[in-house]
Amino acid sequence: MIAQSQNGTGKTAAFILASLSRVDTSKPFPQVLILSPTYELAIQTANVAKQMGQYCQDIKFCLAIKGEGTHRGRKIKEQVIIGTPGKVMDWSLRYKLFDIQKINVYVLDEANVMIAIQGHHDQCIRVHKKLSKECQVMLFSATYDQEVMDFAEIIVPNPVVIRLRKEEESLENIKQFYVVCKSMDEKFSALSNIYGVISIGQAIVFCHTKKTASWLSEKLTKEGHAVALLSGNMSVSQRIAVLNRFRDGKEKVLITTNVCARGIDVEQVTVVVNFDLPVDQKGKADCETYLHRIGRTGRFGKIGLAINIIDGPRTTIFLKQIEDHFGRKILKLDAEDVDELEKLNKD
Numbered sequence: 430m431i432a433q434s435q436n437g438t439g440k441t442a443a444f445i446l447a448s449l450s451r452v453d454t455s456k457p458f459p460q461v462l463i464l465s466p467t468y469e470l471a472i473q474t475a476n477v478a479k480q481m482g483q484y485c486q487d488i489k490f491c492l493a494i495k496g497e498g499t500h501r502g503r504k505i506k507e508q509v510i511i512g513t514p515g516k517v518m519d520w521s522l523r524y525k526l527f528d529i530q531k532i533n534v535y536v537l538d539e540a541n542v543m544i545a546i547q548g549h550h551d552q553c554i555r556v557h558k559k560l561s562k563e564c565q566v567m568l569f570s571a572t573y574d575q576e577v578m579d580f581a582e583i584i585v586p587n588p589v590v591i592r593l594r595k596e597e598e599s600l601e602n603i604k605q606f607y608v609v610c611k612s613m614d615e616k617f618s619a620l621s622n623i624y625g626v627i628s629i630g631q632a633i634v635f636c637h638t639k640k641t642a643s644w645l646s647e648k649l650t651k652e653g654h655a656v657a658l659l660s661g662n663m664s665v666s667q668r669i670a671v672l673n674r675f676r677d678g679k680e681k682v683l684i685t686t687n688v689c690a691r692g693i694d695v696e697q698v699t700v701v702v703n704f705d706l707p708v709d710q711k712g713k714a715d716c717e718t719y720l721h722r723i724g725r726t727g728r729f730g731k732i733g734l735a736i737n738i739i740d741g742p743r744t745t746i747f748l749k750q751i752e753d754h755f756g757r758k759i760l761k762l763d764a765e766d767v768d769e770l771e772k773l774n775k776d
């Protein structure tokens with residue numbers, strides 16, 4: 430099955446329910462393999478799985494991620510393994526901690542990334558090749574590139590395909606705006622104004638580089654805001670600690686880079702700010718990442734706000750590319766106009 434559904438619409442519950450219903454609890458060995466692209470997402474998915482599985486006490490879960498040690502000789506008895514591709518590949522093919530032929534459900538969450546990123550792609554395929562012919566393969570994602578889709582159809586023979594049209598991919602419940610600035614300092618002041626005026630549940634601010642993210646977090650902290658910083662150069666345990674504090678509402682604003690763009694589900698996030706618009710390797714607007722980023726708000730039908738800060742002709746072009754791609758207008762906002770900002774609270 431190849432399934433697509435918008436960000437925050439509950440794909441996790443869908444594949445977990447489908448997976449749990451296929452577990453035979455009388456058999457003490459892995460029957461379901463769920464792969465996530467990152468450590469954080471694997472943990473989040475495992476938490477959802479455990480919550481949903483609490484009504485079937487006999488189903489046991491195992492996390493296959495960095496830091497989860499196993500003895501080489503140990504055989505895994507848990508029926509559901511949730512992990513990242515590298516670790517799952519090691520445990521299954523290298524150390525043979527379980528019999529991959531006995532897996533009857535294989536799920537690739539965030540399938541687009543799993544297939545598009547070279548390292549993940551190779552690992553997923555190597556595991557996939559060893560699965561039995563009867564194993565059901567399920568791919569879930571909010572977006573699919575055509576290339577990825579073509580490839581997905583090769584690895585999933587005769588798939589049931591549930592797809593969205595392009596214009597259905599972006600959600601109506603997320604209102605999108607842009608603010609025009611001329612310099613980094615103006616961008617900072619726009620963000621500060623937005624933060625001061627809009628009543629924010631919690632916000633995620635995306636930057637292009639780790640450097641900008643730390644600069645911004647330092648500057649906001651100096652202004653007295655309680656902000657958290659999450660970037661790729663932190664250790665995985667540091668990243669989890671930051672996310673947990675954010676989930677608990679200890680900080681209202683999370684400043685991050687693309688590491689946090691996909692899958693992370695924090696219900697109270699009401700605003701996403703693109704301090705920098707996402708750009709792909711060809712130097713064009715990265716529409717897919719844009720969609721995943723703004724999808725951190727507006728979870729499961731809630732109202733969300735996405736504000737894009739642009740700073741010159743190049744980013745204006747990116748914004749236009751994003752508008753054209755999704756066929757949805759992004760409205761101009763004056764970050765100096767307090768009345769206009771306040772109106773957003775009421776709308």
Ligand SMILES: Nc1ncnc2c1ncn2[C@@H]1O[C@H](COP(=O)(O)OP(=O)(O)OP(=O)(O)O)[C@@H](O)[C@H]1O
Nearest residue numbers: 435436437438439440441442571692694724728729
């Ligand atoms: N049936 C439901 N009723 C109420 N809330 C639900 C239901 N199903 C899922 N949710 C909630 O919706 C939120 C989003 O779910 P989830 O993280 O699975 O979305 P997703 O489709 O995987 O999003 P993304 O594409 O961003 O990864 C979660 O907080 C989840 O608890």
